[in-house]
Amino acid sequence: MDADIARVLSYEIRKEVADRYFGFRKLIEEDSQDLQRKMQLQSRTAEQAVGHALTRVYILLGDEALIHDFLQLIGLEERIFYDPYLLESPTLRARALAGMRAHGFTRAGRFTNLILDSYQLLEESVTVYRERFGELEDSLETIKEEIKIFYKKNDLGNIMQFFRAMDGGGDGPLYGEIQGGAADKLEATMRIEPPSPIEHSLPIFPPLMPLASVKKQLKRLAERAFLLHRG
Numbered sequence: 205m206d207a208d209i210a211r212v213l214s215y216e217i218r219k220e221v222a223d224r225y226f227g228f229r230k231l232i233e234e235d236s237q238d239l240q241r242k243m244q245l246q247s248r249t250a251e252q253a254v255g256h257a258l259t260r261v262y263i264l265l266g267d268e269a270l271i272h273d274f275l276q277l278i279g280l281e282e283r284i285f286y287d288p289y290l291l292e293s294p295t296l297r298a299r300a301l302a303g304m305r306a307h308g309f310t311r312a313g314r315f316t317n318l319i320l321d322s323y324q325l326l327e328e329s330v331t332v333y334r335e336r337f338g339e340l341e342d343s344l345e346t347i348k349e350e351i352k353i354f355y356k357k358n359d360l361g362n363i364m365q366f367f368r369a370m371d372g373g374g375d376g377p378l379y380g381e382i383q384g385g386a387a388d389k390l391e392a393t394m395r396i397e398p399p400s401p402i403e404h405s406l407p408i409f410p411p412l413m414p415l416a417s418v419k420k421q422l423k424r425l426a427e428r429a430f431l432l433h434r435g
Contacts, residue, residue: 228357229396232350236399239343243405246336250406254333255285257326260300262290264319265429277421279410315433316426320415323422327412334409340402348398 265271268288275283290296304321308314415422 228354232347232354232396235343235347235350239340239347239399242340242343243402246333246340246406249336250333251285253329254326254409256300257322257329258285259290259296260304260322261319261326262286263297263300264315264322265425266291267429267432270425270429270432274425277418277425278412284407284409312427312430315430316423319422319426319429320419323412323418324415327415330409330412334411337402337406337408340406344399344402351396351398354396 261274262271262285265274268291271283271286275281290300301318304318306314306318308317
């Protein structure tokens, strides 16, 4: 075969392999970037919805012991979105309770209903949050599977052996530079790392029990909190 034709064919084959390799890699990287954007949005959603609803309950209870009992009741092991300053700041209190409508015939009843309504909003917010959290986990698993398929179809060692064979087994232009430790370094550089687990960036919320299931316990907490506020 004419040497010029052989070089052209070799170039086209190398280009096709490279385009396929980097094209597939780019798709995975774009999926990973899209997942990161969704995680950032979900983080803001958690702060705005779940965080606001949870903060409102903290402020209404107004006591660390009561807050501890509440978190035990709903199954949270840590005080997410909690800051002791919440219990001391009139500004934060007013902001957290803005838009809430107290209903009931007595002050104690209205206060209790505020806590029950706040829990209802918290439950709804957590339900939506968990659904979106699950969608993010599904996206992460899809990316992991894409990476597995990528390595299965684009083994760098096999690609370099193929190029070496095209070069006649010698030190061709793409093979000669990646022998020995350099090959391992190149493979490490080209490796695609999957995104970190979702829980590394976003808090995990357990499913909350329906209001009807915890209504009695919440009313008892509300009674204790009302006595504290009245005092």
